Amino acid sequence: MQTALQKALELILSGDRELANILLVTAKTCVTSSLIALLVGLPIGIWLGASRFRGRQALVVFFRTMMGMPPVVCGLVMYMLFSGVGPFGKKKLLFTVTIMIIAQVVLITPLVVANLETYVAAIAQSVRETAKGLGIGPWRTFLLLSNECMYPIFSTYLLAFARSIAEVGAVSMVGGAIAWKTNVMTTAIMLYTNRGSFTLGVALGVILIAISLLVNIAVTVMQRRLSR
Amino acid sequence: MKIAACSKTYGKRTVLRCGELTLEPGEVCAVVGPNGSGKSTYAKLIAGVLEPDRAGRLVEEAVTIRYMPQKSYPFRMSVEKNILLSGDDRERARELMEKLRLTALVRQRAGSLSGGEAAKMALARVLMQRCDLLILDEPTAAMDMESAIAAEQLIQNYRQENGCAVLLVTHDLSQARRMAGNALFFYGGELCEAGSAETVLFHPEREETRQFLEYYGGFAKR
Numbered sequence: 001m002q003t004a005l006q007k008a009l010e011l012i013l014s015g016d017r018e019l020a021n022i023l024l025v026t027a028k029t030c031v032t033s034s035l036i037a038l039l040v041g042l043p044i045g046i047w048l049g050a051s052r053f054r055g056r057q058a059l060v061v062f063f064r065t066m067m068g069m070p071p072v073v074c075g076l077v078m079y080m081l082f083s084g085v086g087p088f089g090k091k092k093l094l095f096t097v098t099i100m101i102i103a104q105v106v107l108i109t110p111l112v113v114a115n116l117e118t119y120v121a122a123i124a125q126s127v128r129e130t131a132k133g134l135g136i137g138p139w140r141t142f143l144l145l146s147n148e149c150m151y152p153i154f155s156t157y158l159l160a161f162a163r164s165i166a167e168v169g170a171v172s173m174v175g176g177a178i179a180w181k182t183n184v185m186t187t188a189i190m191l192y193t194n195r196g197s198f199t200l201g202v203a204l205g206v207i208l209i210a211i212s213l214l215v216n217i218a219v220t221v222m223q224r225r226l227s228r
Numbered sequence: 229m230k231i232a233a234c235s236k237t238y239g240k241r242t243v244l245r246c247g248e249l250t251l252e253p254g255e256v257c258a259v260v261g262p263n264g265s266g267k268s269t270y271a272k273l274i275a276g277v278l279e280p281d282r283a284g285r286l287v288e289e290a291v292t293i294r295y296m297p298q299k300s301y302p303f304r305m306s307v308e309k310n311i312l313l314s315g316d317d318r319e320r321a322r323e324l325m326e327k328l329r330l331t332a333l334v335r336q337r338a339g340s341l342s343g344g345e346a347a348k349m350a351l352a353r354v355l356m357q358r359c360d361l362l363i364l365d366e367p368t369a370a371m372d373m374e375s376a377i378a379a380e381q382l383i384q385n386y387r388q389e390n391g392c393a394v395l396l397v398t399h400d401l402s403q404a405r406r407m408a409g410n411a412l413f414f415y416g417g418e419l420c421e422a423g424s425a426e427t428v429l430f431h432p433e434r435e436e437t438r439q440f441l442e443y444y445g446g447f448a449k450r
Contacts, residue, residue: 123301126297126299126301127301127303128277129272129275129277129295129297129301130297130300130301130303130350131301132275132276132277132295133275133277133294133295133296133297133300133354133363134294134313134314134353134354134356134357135292135294135314135357136313136314144303144313147303147304147305148303148304150304
């Protein structure tokens with residue numbers, strides 16, 4: 001373990017270009033996919049939590065089920081859709097960072113929706129009754145409800161980011177873990193381990209956890225400041 | 229103003245059945261009854277936050293209603309901003325906060341208030357605008373006696389200034405006696421008694437009303 005930590009430190013300090021590339025692809029994939037998932041999932045989650053309509057429960061069950069979808073299954077579906085014979089084959093997105101982001105958005109969005117739906121459903125009735133009692137219209141009520149979700153939005157983002165950065169099944173299937181192109185931290189760890197380079201694998205693992213820690217600290221600080 | 233007859237059913241269970249009622253402008257009508265008797269449901273149906281079995285408003289469209297629910301939501305912002313949510317008259321907000329002794333809490337976040345303070349804030353918030361019908365569901369239940377009396381005075385002033393009718397849901401029969409000219413008694417989801425507060429609280433016709441009121445010693449002596 002000590003050797004791995006030493007190696008991790010050496011790798012970072014050496015300015016290794018391949019490592020820099022892996023870090024860059026990882027950051028691009030994770031930040032983009034988690035942000036898109038948040039932007040898509042946020043209104044859906046709030047709407048689902050606040051509304052009462054026929055079929056709502058079925059939608060909630062759908063998103064909760066999708067939340068537990070194995071990443072490899074998501075990767076497989078994306079692979080079939082975007083492979084040469086698939087309906088989106090002409091887009092030629094397979095083995096690119098773009099398809100990795102799309103796969104992760106599909107994987108993470110249900111997590112965002114289900115998480116926010118649970119929070120909003122608990123407060124929506126009280127917010128709605130209070131707002132209606134004050135003569136506040138539906139759009140302003142929606143904005144007030146969104147403002148109430150500020151704190152859970154941050155924790156949901158952290159959840160989305162964590163799922164994204166730790167994910168390996170979908171990105172390796174649709175991205176192919178191509179060096180200098182689609183190789184991210186998790187797929188690189190898998191590759192190095194398969195090659196027998198355990199120390200390098202553990203070193204990358206340490207860097208991965210360190211990145212996750214830094215993002216968590218940053219988001220938690222923002223959460224505290226904005227939620228005050 | 230007329231309040232249409234209404235009912236509310238969940239599945240096969242009817243939780244409220246009530247005939248047509250008339251409220252006069254400037255009147256305070258207390259709604260009393262045991263827990264689960266349908267008082268709050270009735271208030272919600274009139275306020276329009278709950279849909280009656282036969283969809284539609286229970287009062288005419290032209291009637292403006294302001295409603296303070298039993299658990300009024302403290303929005304994630306300062307006390308002052310919460311109060312200004314329902315109107316931008318800062319002078320009025322300041323006056324209400326002063327009367328309810330909230331001035332020291334102006335910048336405090338609503339979420340950090342005690343139950344009584346939150347209730348005072350909710351009352352100030354609902355009294356910001358003029359209306360024709362003010363519905364208050366247990367507005368002083370969480371307040372201490374001194375604050376409750378100040379709140380009652382504020383409600384009475386508001387009623388006199390605006391000439392609006394007030395529907396006051398309360399468990400506090402002394403409060404009902406102090407504030408209301410008329411009273412409604414709900415029991416088991418039905419309106420059992422309606423009339424002057426004096427009659428309903430002291431000389432009720434129905435046995436259920438008498439039994440309930442006896443717990444409050446001094447009311448409805450046989």
